[in-house]
Amino acid sequence: MELIDSHKIFSGKQLRYRHRSGVLNCDMVFSIYLPPQAEHGPVPVLYWLSGLTCDDQNFVTKAGAQRYAAEHGIAIVAPDTSPRGEAVPDDAESAWDFGLAAGFYVDASEKPWSDHYQMYSYINDELPSLIQDAFAVVTNKAAISGHSMGGHGALISALKNPNRFVSVSAFAPICAPMQCAWGQKAFTGYLGGDQNKWQAYDATALLLMSEQAVPMRIDQGADDSFLLEQLKPEKIQSAAKQKNYPLDYRLHAGYDHSYYFIASFIGEHIAFHAKHLSR
Numbered sequence: 001m002e003l004i005d006s007h008k009i010f011s012g013k014q015l016r017y018r019h020r021s022g023v024l025n026c027d028m029v030f031s032i033y034l035p036p037q038a039e040h041g042p043v044p045v046l047y048w049l050s051g052l053t054c055d056d057q058n059f060v061t062k063a064g065a066q067r068y069a070a071e072h073g074i075a076i077v078a079p080d081t082s083p084r085g086e087a088v089p090d091d092a093e094s095a096w097d098f099g100l101a102a103g104f105y106v107d108a109s110e111k112p113w114s115d116h117y118q119m120y121s122y123i124n125d126e127l128p129s130l131i132q133d134a135f136a137v138v139t140n141k142a143a144i145s146g147h148s149m150g151g152h153g154a155l156i157s158a159l160k161n162p163n164r165f166v167s168v169s170a171f172a173p174i175c176a177p178m179q180c181a182w183g184q185k186a187f188t189g190y191l192g193g194d195q196n197k198w199q200a201y202d203a204t205a206l207l208l209m210s211e212q213a214v215p216m217r218i219d220q221g222a223d224d225s226f227l228l229e230q231l232k233p234e235k236i237q238s239a240a241k242q243k244n245y246p247l248d249y250r251l252h253a254g255y256d257h258s259y260y261f262i263a264s265f266i267g268e269h270i271a272f273h274a275k276h277l278s279r
Contacts, residue, residue: 001017001018001019001130001134002017002018002019003015003016003017004016004017004018004029005031009033009066009070010035010036010066010067010069010070011035011036011070012033012034012035012036012038012066012069012070013033013034014031014032014033014060014066015031015032015033015034016029016030016031016032016056016057016060017029017030017031017032019130021083021122021126022126023118023121023122023125023126024083024116024117024118024119024122024126025083025087025115025116026083026084026085026087026088026116027084027085028079028080028083028084028122029055029056029080029084030056030077030078030079030080030127031056031057031059031060031077031078032075032076032077032078032131032135033060033065033066033069033075033076034075034135034136035069035070035072035073035074035075036070036073037073038073038075038135038136038137041136042136042137042138042139043073043074043075043136043137043138044073044074044075044137044138044141044142044143044277044278045074045075045076045077045131045137045138045141045142045143046069046074046075046076046077046142046143046144046145046270046273046277047076047077047078047079047123047127047128047142047143047144047145047154047157048065048076048077048078048144048145048146048150049079049081049105049123049144049145049146049147049149049150049151049153049154049157050078050081050146050147050149050150051081051146051147051148051149051150051151052081052096052097052101052102052148052149052182053096053101053102054081054101054150055080055081055101056078056079056080057078058259059078059147059259059262060078062259062262062263063259063262063263063266064263064266065266065270067267068266068267068270068271069270072270072271072274073274074270074273074274074277075135075137077127077131079122079123079127081101081102081103081119081149081150082099082100082101082102082103082117082119083103083116083117083118083119084100087116088100088116089112089113089115089116097182097185097186098185098186098189102149102186103117103119104119104149104152104153104177104183104186104187104190104201105119105120105123105149105150105152105153105156105157105201106119106120106186106187106190106191106201107119107120107121108189108190108191109190109191109192109197110189110190110191110192113189113190117190119153120153120156120157120201123153123157124157124160124161124164128142141166141277142164142165142166142277143165143166143167143168143169143273143276143277144157144158144165144167144168145168145169145170145171145269145273146170146171146173147170147171147172147173147262148171148172148173148174148226148231148257149174149182150170150173151170151171151172151173151174151218152170152173152174152175152177152183152203154168154169154170154173155168155170155173155175155203155206155216155236156201156202156203156206158214158216159203159206159207159210159214160200160206162210162212162213162214163212165214166214166215166273166276166277166279167214167215167216167217167272167273167275167276167277168214168215168216168217169216169217169218169219169269169272169273170217170218170219171218171219171220171261171262171265171269172219172220172221172224172226172227172231172257172261173203173218173231173233174203174230174231174232175203175204175218175231175232175233175235175236176202176203176204176205176232176235176236177198177201177202177203178195178198178199178202178204178205179204179232179235180229180230180231180232181229181230182230183198183202187201203236204235204236204239207236207239207240207243207245208239208242208243210243210245213245213246215246215248215272215276216240216245216246216247216248217247217248217249217250217269217272218233218236218247218248218249218250219250219252219261219265219269220233220249220250220251220252221251221252221254221255221256221257221261222251222252222253222254222255223253223254223255223256224255224256224257224261225256225257226257233249237249252264252265
């Protein structure tokens with residue numbers, strides 16, 4: 001790994017690294033916040049997945065999470081949202097909701113995307129292995145969170161790996177991608193037309209098939225312009241009620257889809273994860 005940025009913040013370290021990803025077949029960048037407690041021994045880790053058009057820096061610079069991570073002694077890993085590089089294909093029309101910065105945290109099976117767009121395996125296998133080998137983190141205690149497309153990524157990661165993540169949270173996640181335009185476009189492009197393959201990356205479908213629960217929190221802004229057409233939280237709420245799944249869903253009047261919303265409640269999310277990571 002190559003260290004490309006370092007800052008001291010709240011007595012911890014905000015670091016940024018570049019590394020070669022064998023899974024994605026390209027160079028990748030990720031950010032990690034190490035709280036001051038990491039100087040004295042391993043700390044639990046929270047993975048944060050960002051949304052469409054973002055990279056690893058949006059959360060790091062806008063959410064204000066480091067203050068709370070330092071208080072609770074939690075490391076936060078923020079990866080990029082897609083593979084990058086000259087050889088990595090992008091949407092032919094450079095659309096913002098597909099291709100670069102829009103990997104949707106799936107393992108693509110369709111050409112040309114399958115050569116690089118293996119974001120699910122990167123997030124759930126390669127990156128955690130790298131983090132555990134390189135930093136002072138507790139290997140058996142991880143939580144995951146995210147926003148929008150990243151909220152979708154966090155939910156499916158926890159639902160598919162209930163023994164790996166002790167808790168999951170999301171801000172304004174895409175809850176039922178099989179039933180919204182963003183998800184249908186991404187899944188068709190990355191996975192092809194067989195909707196049976198889509199179910200493996202749809203949080204609502206996965207929750208209905210789940211046999212083991214992970215404590216889940218979802219916060220949604222009531223003034224989010226994407227709420228009705230793209231996010232569809234009512235779908236996962238209905239599934240959770242049907243399965244008696246431990247979902248804490250909160251709707252906040254006046255809040256939108258932006259990082260102003262995330263910054264307002266990120267402290268509560270980190271406290272939620274800290275409670276489960278401490279057990």
